[in-house]
Amino acid sequence: MDNRPIGVFDSGLGGITAVRELMRVMPTQPIIYFGDTGRVPYGGRSRETIVRYTRQDIRFLLTFDLKLIVAACGTMSANALDIVANEVDIPIVGVVESSVRRAIEETKNGRIGVIGTTATIKSGAYERLISALAPDAQVFSAACPLFVPLVENGRYSAGDVAVEAIASDYLKPLAQRDIDTLILGCTHYPLLRDVISGVMGPCVKLVDAGEACAVNAASLLRREDMLCDENSRGGCRFFVSDDPGNFSSIASVFLGCSVSDEIEQVDISSY
Amino acid sequence: MDNRPIGVFDSGLGGITAVRELMRVMPTQPIIYFGDTGRVPYGGRSRETIVRYTRQDIRFLLTFDLKLIVAACGTMSANALDIVANEVDIPIVGVVESSVRRAIEETKNGRIGVIGTTATIKSGAYERLISALAPDAQVFSAACPLFVPLVENGRYSAGDVAVEAIASDYLKPLAQRDIDTLILGCTHYPLLRDVISGVMGPCVKLVDAGEACAVNAASLLRREDMLCDENSRGGCRFFVSDDPGNFSSIASVFLGCSVSDEIEQVDISSY
Numbered sequence: 001m002d003n004r005p006i007g008v009f010d011s012g013l014g015g016i017t018a019v020r021e022l023m024r025v026m027p028t029q030p031i032i033y034f035g036d037t038g039r040v041p042y043g044g045r046s047r048e049t050i051v052r053y054t055r056q057d058i059r060f061l062l063t064f065d066l067k068l069i070v071a072a073c074g075t076m077s078a079n080a081l082d083i084v085a086n087e088v089d090i091p092i093v094g095v096v097e098s099s100v101r102r103a104i105e106e107t108k109n110g111r112i113g114v115i116g117t118t119a120t121i122k123s124g125a126y127e128r129l130i131s132a133l134a135p136d137a138q139v140f141s142a143a144c145p146l147f148v149p150l151v152e153n154g155r156y157s158a159g160d161v162a163v164e165a166i167a168s169d170y171l172k173p174l175a176q177r178d179i180d181t182l183i184l185g186c187t188h189y190p191l192l193r194d195v196i197s198g199v200m201g202p203c204v205k206l207v208d209a210g211e212a213c214a215v216n217a218a219s220l221l222r223r224e225d226m227l228c229d230e231n232s233r234g235g236c237r238f239f240v241s242d243d244p245g246n247f248s249s250i251a252s253v254f255l256g257c258s259v260s261d262e263i264e265q266v267d268i269s270s271y
Numbered sequence: 272m273d274n275r276p277i278g279v280f281d282s283g284l285g286g287i288t289a290v291r292e293l294m295r296v297m298p299t300q301p302i303i304y305f306g307d308t309g310r311v312p313y314g315g316r317s318r319e320t321i322v323r324y325t326r327q328d329i330r331f332l333l334t335f336d337l338k339l340i341v342a343a344c345g346t347m348s349a350n351a352l353d354i355v356a357n358e359v360d361i362p363i364v365g366v367v368e369s370s371v372r373r374a375i376e377e378t379k380n381g382r383i384g385v386i387g388t389t390a391t392i393k394s395g396a397y398e399r400l401i402s403a404l405a406p407d408a409q410v411f412s413a414a415c416p417l418f419v420p421l422v423e424n425g426r427y428s429a430g431d432v433a434v435e436a437i438a439s440d441y442l443k444p445l446a447q448r449d450i451d452t453l454i455l456g457c458t459h460y461p462l463l464r465d466v467i468s469g470v471m472g473p474c475v476k477l478v479d480a481g482e483a484c485a486v487n488a489a490s491l492l493r494r495e496d497m498l499c500d501e502n503s504r505g506g507c508r509f510f511v512s513d514d515p516g517n518f519s520s521i522a523s524v525f526l527g528c529s530v531s532d533e534i535e536q537v538d539i540s541s542y
Binding site: 037038039044045046048049145146149150152153155161162163165166169241242243245246269 | 416
């Protein structure tokens with residue numbers, strides 16, 4: 001048993017989809033969340049900048065006594081975790097490995113799609129890991145740079161003409177590749193599930209990166225006998241780098257319930 | 272005569288529309304440009320964060336011996352210049368004052384529209400200045416939060432279904448207000464001129480913030496006898512806070528010609 005909190009971080013709000021799943025699979029597990037809302041989005045930035053920001057985000061989280069960190073951001077997982085995870089003493093669960101393992105379990109025809117931010121797709125991290133774990137699988141990827149701004153501005157519903165036109169532009173080439181599994185390689189994308197399914201068709205299984213991370217984190221803790229006991233109180237403390245006021249209303253959309261008033265501001269550039 | 276450079280800064284790329292106009296009206300004037308590409312966009316951030324970032328941007332520019340600064344960003348001009356301009360010894364020309372003066376000259380019916388980022392519109396800066404300078408004018412404003420990401424992802428052409436649908440959602444309410452002048456309160460928006468005109472109709476005059484800034488800066492320098500002499504070489508040195516490689520190709524779209532290889536990287540959080 002280990003009642004210490006898990007740290008979860010993201011460039012902004014998307015990682016809250018992982019928090020929601022962590023709360024579902026481990027309801028007594030306390031969580032510390034950091035969202036870098038003062039510098040979001042990371043997905044169009046260079047690898048060097050993403051690594052620098054990731055280091056600072058992790059340094060802040062490590063001011064708490066944590067048992068595990070979840071990098072709930074596709075862009076950081078794909079561009080920085082291979083470098084930064086070695087600098088940290090506790091395990092870090094990332095989006096890439098969690099969702100690749102799930103996709104390999106799910107696929108029947110060995111044809112896997114990956115969508116993510118520009119930096120994520122450019123990194124080639126998904127292709128490398130899939131070909132290491134399932135050498136016969138074929139991978140088809142597409143960058144979807146406008147999905148994060150669309151979601152953060154509340155435009156993710158099926159029937160929204162603009163969202164559907166942009167999704168169609170990004171996903172049509174993938175839909176023609178006969179893939180049976182699509183990794184949503186960014187924790188914002190689960191909110192676009194209906195729109196994405198609309199283009200890909202009902203036979204393509206979508207892998208939700210936040211959910212895959214949560215399941216992966218829980219099984220790692222179970223294996224190491226580090227789950228919380230039943231009397232632990234759970235809950236999530238939120239930290240952000242911009243004004244907490246702007247954060248709470250959109251965060252509630254991601255979490256699916258209202259975010260408590262426990263939101264504090266951090267000067268992340270000082271870490 | 273004063274051959275010192277002008278400093279121009281923006282949260283990212285939009286301010287280059289002002290550089291283009293400055294080069295047109297003062298071809299021998301040297302320019303130092305800073306774009307905060309490592310933290311762009313500012314338009315959805317809190318006022319406190321925008322003020323902090325603006326101070327750092329200006330502190331970096333002041334490492335050069337400048338005669339004038341152009342804040343070529345609607346979001347910073349509307350949220351931070353009233354505070355930060357008093358802390359600096361040289362004049363700062365901003366987007367708000369430059370475009371408000373132009374709009375008041377242009378309007379025939381005294382009905383002026385303003386579009387900008389969420390932070391710009393929320394600040395109320397345009398309304399305050401218009402009502403101070405033209406008390407009889409009526410102002411109608413609309414936030415257009417997705418315009419910056421659309422432009423930065425190359426989607427600004429008339430005929431793009433997604434861009435036209437989003438523009439129509441944002442602008443239709445303004446188009447019904449019988450305005451005859453519309454301030455493009457963000458230096459990214461001139462690239463959307465055709466799309467915006469398509470919704471507003473041909474009778475609405477569009478005020479380009481970058482152009483208004485350039486004209487304002489030139490007339491201030493002329494008044495103070497601080498223009499460059501004819502033998503000055505002009506040109507622009509570019510500084511950014513993320514990878515210069517990513518910057519140059521998109522910057523060329525804004526500048527309308529290729530950006531020289533004089534692009535250097537700055538750690539802006541250290542200023």
